[in-house]
Amino acid sequence: MIVVAPNTVLNPAALETRQVPKKMFRRVAVLPRRAGFATWARIVFDVQILRYLVALAPFVVAMLIWPRLAFPIAQAPILMVLLVGLVEMKMLRVSKDGRADLIDEDAAARGLDTLRFRARSILTRLAARKELSEHRLHLVIEQSELARVPPLTLVSVQLDGPDPQLLPLDADEQRLIRDELFGGALTERELLRINLREDVFLRDVALEARGVSAHARLAALMERAPAAEHAQ
Incomplete structure (x- = not known):
């Protein structure tokens, strides 16, 4: 998985957009700032x-x-x-x-439900951390359609509003996405099977920033406090 943000790629200008969600495969060359040989080979x-x-x-x-x-x-x-x-x-x-044989319909539905649940949880925490109170946040998960090679997944947080954009993500926010989005029954490979079955390779989960609770915002404030003290 590659977390795509203006501060995680070598060509941030390529991420400028006029609408959300922004599609990247076959349109944008994603050049991560930090990636191993295997990731670059897959790209x-x-x-x-x-x-x-x-x-x-x-x-x-x-x-x-x-x-x-x-x-x-x-x-x-x-x-x-x-x-x-x-x-x-x-x-x-x-x-x-052969696509229908990759995964059955019920398993695909459960996988997408899990993806939406995890994505909304991540967006809630990100909106609170970034103190966003308006417009709509999108977690956009896009995969390459190549089936017989390791999955290539691009994940970005996009803000819909008067100035649509891909949001920068600090190290903790990137780690949140990496730790929480995939794992357990829902892996990148499992999502690829679902996408191949449905012939859909871009998944967009949205959240209204104004709907983030005060409790979530307080929790985000408490998360940031220890990090700020450590930095000092």
Whole structure:
């Protein structure tokens, strides 16, 4: 999971938006400030043109090994298209008929209920921490639709209002999302199965900031107090 915010990516200008929820896959290059090799490899793998080039690599290798065959190989675009289609549609994705077998309808419904419950809990705490009292907060969870590789999940907190934006998140707020959103029965892989079944890869859970209780705001104030004392 990558928590996406203006202060967690190398290209914050790419996160500017005119409407919420903002869709990122195939529209925005997410470049996290801190990520390991595996995360970067997964991000690169999601770039479609790069996957095409990898799929076509055998043709390039064949032309280098047998230069006399370079012209005939270059004149075989149908084979290239078929190979790319095989990799993209058969190896990396699940057919429409196979999606229903990934998870049953009741389990999918329970998973989405859990996601909404956890997302609203996170949004409540974030709204209280940030002392937001108006407009609508959105927790946006977007996943890559590639099925046979590790899930790639982008999570952001977006504010709907006169100035729609992705909110910056401090270290504690990022940790809250990482610790509370996935776990137990609802993992990133489980959510991907649900998304593949329903062919929906962006989940948006909203919360009116004005609806956050005084109790939640007081709890957030008490959470911040020890951190502030420690910082001093």
